[in-house]
Structure formats: structure tokens, C-alpha cells
Amino acid sequence: MESTLIKSDVIIIGAGLAGLTAAHELKKKDDSLNVMILEANSRVGGRLFSKEVLVGGQNVSIELGGQFLTSTQTELLDLLADLQLDTLELAGTPFKQLYFCSTHCSPLWRTGAFNATSGFKGWVRQFEWVYLLNRLKNYESAILIKHPYIKPKYVELRLDNCCGLAEYLDTISLHGFLRDFCYFASNRDMFEIVVLRIFGRSSTEISLLMFLIYSKSMGGVHELFGPTKKLAIAGGSAALLDRLAKTIGVDSIVTNQPVQCIVTDDEKVYVTSSTQQIYVCQRVICAIPPEHLPMVQFEPNLGPKMAKSVKSWSSGNMIKFVVVYSRPFWKDHRLSGTMACLQGKQIQKVCSGLPITQVFDASLSTNEDDPGILSGLLAGPAALQWGEINPETLKLSIIETLSEYFGHWAQNETHHIELHYWDQEIFSSSPICSQRLGCLEYAYTLRDPHQDKVFFAGAELSVQWMGQMAGAVLSGTRAAIQVLDDLRPQSLSTKDYKVLKSIHLSTEDRFPKHVQSSRNYGIYRWTLFLPMTCIAFGYGACFLRDKWCGIFIPMH
Numbered sequence: 001m002e003s004t005l006i007k008s009d010v011i012i013i014g015a016g017l018a019g020l021t022a023a024h025e026l027k028k029k030d031d032s033l034n035v036m037i038l039e040a041n042s043r044v045g046g047r048l049f050s051k052e053v054l055v056g057g058q059n060v061s062i063e064l065g066g067q068f069l070t071s072t073q074t075e076l077l078d079l080l081a082d083l084q085l086d087t088l089e090l091a092g093t094p095f096k097q098l099y100f101c102s103t104h105c106s107p108l109w110r111t112g113a114f115n116a117t118s119g120f121k122g123w124v125r126q127f128e129w130v131y132l133l134n135r136l137k138n139y140e141s142a143i144l145i146k147h148p149y150i151k152p153k154y155v156e157l158r159l160d161n162c163c164g165l166a167e168y169l170d171t172i173s174l175h176g177f178l179r180d181f182c183y184f185a186s187n188r189d190m191f192e193i194v195v196l197r198i199f200g201r202s203s204t205e206i207s208l209l210m211f212l213i214y215s216k217s218m219g220g221v222h223e224l225f226g227p228t229k230k231l232a233i234a235g236g237s238a239a240l241l242d243r244l245a246k247t248i249g250v251d252s253i254v255t256n257q258p259v260q261c262i263v264t265d266d267e268k269v270y271v272t273s274s275t276q277q278i279y280v281c282q283r284v285i286c287a288i289p290p291e292h293l294p295m296v297q298f299e300p301n302l303g304p305k306m307a308k309s310v311k312s313w314s315s316g317n318m319i320k321f322v323v324v325y326s327r328p329f330w331k332d333h334r335l336s337g338t339m340a341c342l343q344g345k346q347i348q349k350v351c352s353g354l355p356i357t358q359v360f361d362a363s364l365s366t367n368e369d370d371p372g373i374l375s376g377l378l379a380g381p382a383a384l385q386w387g388e389i390n391p392e393t394l395k396l397s398i399i400e401t402l403s404e405y406f407g408h409w410a411q412n413e414t415h416h417i418e419l420h421y422w423d424q425e426i427f428s429s430s431p432i433c434s435q436r437l438g439c440l441e442y443a444y445t446l447r448d449p450h451q452d453k454v455f456f457a458g459a460e461l462s463v464q465w466m467g468q469m470a471g472a473v474l475s476g477t478r479a480a481i482q483v484l485d486d487l488r489p490q491s492l493s494t495k496d497y498k499v500l501k502s503i504h505l506s507t508e509d510r511f512p513k514h515v516q517s518s519r520n521y522g523i524y525r526w527t528l529f530l531p532m533t534c535i536a537f538g539y540g541a542c543f544l545r546d547k548w549c550g551i552f553i554p555m556h
Helices: 019-030 075-081 119-143 166-170 174-181 187-197 207-218 222-226 235-248 288-296 304-311 327-331 380-384 391-406 443-447 471-485 494-501 518-543 543-550
Strands: 004-005 012-014 035-038 050-055 056-062 068-070 088-091 100-101 109-111 230-233 260-264 269-273 279-282 283-286 298-300 318-326 338-341 358-361 372-379 415-421 454-456
Touching: 012 019, 012 269, 012 279, 019 035, 019 075, 019 235, 019 471, 035 279, 050 235, 050 318, 050 415, 056 187, 056 318, 056 372, 075 471, 088 380, 119 187, 119 207, 119 222, 166 207, 174 187, 174 207, 187 222, 187 358, 187 372, 207 222, 230 235, 269 283, 283 471, 288 304, 304 443, 318 380, 318 391, 327 372, 372 380, 443 494, 454 471, 471 494
Parallel strands: 004 279, 012 035, 012 283, 100 338, 260 298, 283 454
Antiparallel strands: 050 056, 068 230, 088 230, 100 109, 260 269, 269 279, 318 372, 318 415, 338 358, 358 372
16 A cells, blocks of 8 residues: 555645646745645646637637736736746727616616616715715725734724624625615616626525625726726746746646545645545645635544635636627627627527626737637526536527627628636536625634644635735735645745744734724715705705795785
């Protein structure tokens, strides 16, 4: 039995971006470490998946997984610079039009910002939108991503059952919050589109606390809904994965090795795969989506808090599609290539909803003779329904829907369409994993090691850029530094120890000097009603004076 053991210093489970980044960081800090990666799939990359297709005699690289980053995600940009990879700006378009199809609005032609109506009603709707964002921003300021259930003494709540802010936010869904505080259906639809795109679930399945933790990790709710300048990796995600694999060593990555059991003793960790191969090491990093952790048996068992957290993670439903044209014809019609749908005109009587949740222009070249790329998502309940339909029928329905809203060129011009059913992946998932309502109390436990030898990483476990490529990089780096702190502490710098410190609560986290009280919510009510009161008095003074002024004249 001893001869079948494969020995290593560190074993990383999962060859997604978090796992590859952890391995890269380990080798970069100490090249003498023997690092091995076990991947359950036949390919590396996890949620990153690129493919080449032939359109109009040209080979075009398309992304069927994660693909974008922003200029503020410095950790990911630093990794790309370290690997000598450049970034490209999306070609974009000067046209701002988009279609928005919802259950409450007929298909509308929209220009600029998200405006459902014009005139006085549109002005009030915009006031409500600002009020919602500011209310959520105040909630964000009173929660800690590191440990959301901490009860800071500075939080003043006026709730019927004052059980704490996190408990309150975790027991209501985002849909429930919008039902109570949002009157305009167009504002609710905007939240619904964003939640479907992020989590692959409807707002009824996402707790308000889960949404706030995600938005705060992205920089705040205003940044989440605000315009962002998107960048793409030169050469696509394939170039990133290829460079990481080369720096780690291709021979160190073993595919088709689903892990079944992790046994920890006083000195070593034993990892058993589904092929009954046993690996022995000093430390393990589990860099797989949290919802897949129950597939691994831990001995000794996970602690009660960690076990409860692991069982409450799950992912939504999402199908990604990419349509490649020989050139971006939509620009000839002054279209941006952007569309968001909740419900619209049904093209084929196959399913109850449209086969598109969101579509956008993903072209990287500004040359109008180069291929044009439309990338889109089908998320939530619609993805679950359309996932049972024949793929060719789904492709035809997508093209016909684009033709209905963008013009007949979408159907008539030469094109190629690719689908990827992420909700049918066994060992990975495209929408980020989320926790069920009321289950976020112990989410923080997965940032701590199990038995001081098994560490966890993943985009969902990052305290910044949760669910993004940058979040995976941050989480993988953090797990690698935790391992190095045990095995090679001399290789760590002051900056590395700051990363370790960032995942733990500090005195300043518990008792910050300046925190906005929830009582300040009243100022937003006055912001809304005071102008309306002034308008009413002005209207009465100007237009009702002649008709009703007689009642103020004393009778003799």
C-alpha cells in the first residue's frame, strides 16, 4: 500500500483560477515546494472556458465562461502583468440604445440611462431609485463581509423584533425588500435583471444580506449599478490559463481526478481520488465551488459551524450563448447590441419565456470588417425550462429573438452560435454560489482552515470582488499565504501578512469611528416629500387662486 502513495508538499484540489493562482503564488514564493493540482474535469479553468470557431473563413476565439475585468481590480491586473499578459478595452459603441422587455413594460426603445417614463412620473421614479440605492448603501455600511452576523454596538435599529441587523436582512429576500419599499415596477425589474445575471436565481431566492455582501464586495451598490469600463485579457482566458499552467508545471496538474476523501492526522494529510489513488502531503487547499464540498468526505468531520455552512451553498441555473457574425451589423443600424429581457413577445411557443435574459456586444476589435460577437445569458427559471429543450431549437429561438428586436439581419447574415449549459456541469458552475435565506451566519468559517491543515479558496470566499475573476485570484492568493505561513514563513513579506490580517476581524471592524446610523434614513423621506409639498403649494398658489380665493373673504 505504501508504494501507491504519491507524495507532495501541497496538494490543491481544483484547477480553476483560484487553484491555479494559489499554485502560482506558492511556486513564486518558494520554488522548492512540490505542488500538485488535482482536477476533476478533463480540462483546467473551472468557470473559464474559451473555444475557437470558424466564421466566414476566420478563426474566432469566444468565451463561454468568465471573460471581463475592470481597471479597479488591481490584484488581477498585477497577476496579468506578472504573467506578461496585456488587456484590451471592449470595442463598444457610441450608441446607447437598448431594448428592455419586462412583465410590466412593453418593448421600449431606450436611450441613455435606464428611464422607464418621462416627465413628472419619470422624475419621481428616479427619486425612488436614488432612495433605494441610498437605503441599501446604509445597510452596507453596517455589515461586515468578514463576519456579517457580528452585532456591532453602533448599529441602531428600529425593528419590531430587534434581533440584529444581519439576522433581519438574512430572513427577508431581495424581492420582499423591493415589495415593501419599491413602487415602480421598472425599478424592481432592474434589480431582477441584475440578480439573474449574477446568481442565476430570481430575487425571491436571494436574501437581502447575500445581495448586500456581494454588492459591498464589488465596491458598493452604486458601483454595481453604475457604468463600468470593461477590459478583456489579450488572447482570452485560454492565454491566462496556459501561462499559469506553464509557470506551475504542466506535469503537476492531474486531470480526471475527482477527490472523494481527505483524511487528516497529526502530521500528514491523505487525499484519495475516485480512481483510488492516494496522495499524501503536508497541506491541502480546496479550491472548488462551496456547493461541491459535500461531495468530499472529511476525516475528522468538519466542525458543526463549517458543516452547516457547506450544506447551505448552492448555485443557480445559467446557459451562456455566443453568436459570432462576420462583422458587427448592429452598428450599421445604430444599435449598441445590448438587450435585457424578463418577458417580451414570444417567438416560438416552446417555453413560457424568452430564450434571452441579457445580451451585449463582446467585440474586441474596432475594425468594422472584423467579426462581431454578441455574448448573452439565459438565467434563472428560464434557463431551467430551456435547458430541457433540444439545443438546436434553443439556438433557433435565440436567433429569431435577436431578429425580432435587432432586425432581420440577425437571422439573415452569416453567423455561428455556441451554447454552454453551465447548470449541467458536474464539478463547476458559472453563476456564483449563494447561500439560502437565513444561512449566512457561518459563511465566514470557510476562510479558516480545517484541522489547521486543510484550507479553502474560491471566488465566493473572497472579501472583495466576490464571484469575479479578481475574487478568485484574491482567494487563491490568501490560501497560498496561509499555507506558506505554516510551511515557509520566511518567504512571506509584510504585504503578505497584511493579506492574512485582512480576513480577520479587527477592533476597528467591530467599533469603527464613523458609522452612519440607520436613523438617517429619514433624511431620504424628506428629500422625496419636501419638494412634492412645495410643488403642491406652488400649484395651489398659481392655478387655484382665482377659483377658491373667495372662501377667505370675510362675510358681512
